[in-house]
Amino acid sequence: MKKLIYGTQEFLDILKNTLNNDEKFRSLGKEDYTASEIIIIKDLKIGFWQKTIDGEIKELFLIPKNKISEYERMAEISYYIENYETVTKLCTENISFIQMIIDGQIDVKGNLKKLKKIQSANERMEKILKEICKNSLVLNKEQYIKWLAQNNFL
Amino acid sequence: MTTEEFESTIKNFVDKYNNNLKIQNMLKKWNAELLIWSKDDNAGFIIKVENGKVVDISKSTSFNEGRIKVVGERRILIDMFKGLKNPSQLYLNGIIEVYGPERDQIILDRIVEEIWG
Numbered sequence: 001m002k003k004l005i006y007g008t009q010e011f012l013d014i015l016k017n018t019l020n021n022d023e024k025f026r027s028l029g030k031e032d033y034t035a036s037e038i039i040i041i042k043d044l045k046i047g048f049w050q051k052t053i054d055g056e057i058k059e060l061f062l063i064p065k066n067k068i069s070e071y072e073r074m075a076e077i078s079y080y081i082e083n084y085e086t087v088t089k090l091c092t093e094n095i096s097f098i099q100m101i102i103d104g105q106i107d108v109k110g111n112l113k114k115l116k117k118i119q120s121a122n123e124r125m126e127k128i129l130k131e132i133c134k135n136s137l138v139l140n141k142e143q144y145i146k147w148l149a150q151n152n153f154l
Numbered sequence: 155m156t157t158e159e160f161e162s163t164i165k166n167f168v169d170k171y172n173n174n175l176k177i178q179n180m181l182k183k184w185n186a187e188l189l190i191w192s193k194d195d196n197a198g199f200i201i202k203v204e205n206g207k208v209v210d211i212s213k214s215t216s217f218n219e220g221r222i223k224v225v226g227e228r229r230i231l232i233d234m235f236k237g238l239k240n241p242s243q244l245y246l247n248g249i250i251e252v253y254g255p256e257r258d259q260i261i262l263d264r265i266v267e268e269i270w271g
Contacts, residue, residue, distance in 0.1 A: 101260050102260065102264065108256045108257065
């Protein structure tokens with residue numbers, strides 16, 4: 001059976017569907033979670049875009065290099081991750097997104113009031129992400145760059 | 155509620171903070187100066203953190219001090235540092251103001267969650 005690859009659009013689609021069908025995530029996000037967020041992977045110059053309305057994820061997709069600035073301008077909250085290796089830690093290591101912000105591995109800019117409101121739902125999202133990761137393949141940087149290039153993200 | 159109560163409340167909170175091993179472990183790389191500013195008094199306290207540990211608390215009469223500023227009425231700040239009022243709610247409702255880099259504000263949230271959560 002083909003294994004799901006972390007960081008691909010297929011992975012994001014499964015994450016989005018799982019979260020939208022998760023009662024706990026939906027209930028934590030209801031009324032509080034309406035936000036446009038971007039994660040930018042600085043060394044690869046690509047990113048992930050998430051638009052959530054009233055606790056339902058409407059959009060979750062990979063942003064190609066040539067569209068990063070456009071989406072960065074639209075985001076209410078931006079997370080900047082230094083490199084791909086740090087992104088893989090979210091999948092492979094028992095470290096939380098918040099801990100990585102505290103450690104300085106992730107920088108965050110934007111609407112902090114909104115960020116506080118979505119904290120609980122984000123923690124639920126992280127837990128589900130790590131569950132999906134258990135059955136996924138994490139490519140090394142070279143392999144992931146090759147995949148991005150083949151799929152026109154670079 | 156007096157300024158003495160304000161000072162002793164902050165000191166009690168700092169004791170809890172410095173004796174919390176989980177926080178100390180989590181914030182061992184964090185260095186900061188926090189200004190806790192009472193609008194009633196136009197004065198406050200500077201809390202100096204080195205490698206995650208509070209090393210000094212001193213009185214301040216200058217709002218220009220501190221990388222992070224927590225501003226509010228003395229009565230509210232006392233209740234907040236006693237754990238009687240939720241800081242996130244106070245902030246979201248505009249009852250206190252917090253200024254400073256995003257990362258520091260997220261750290262403050264995590265501290266509060268660990269101590270009062």
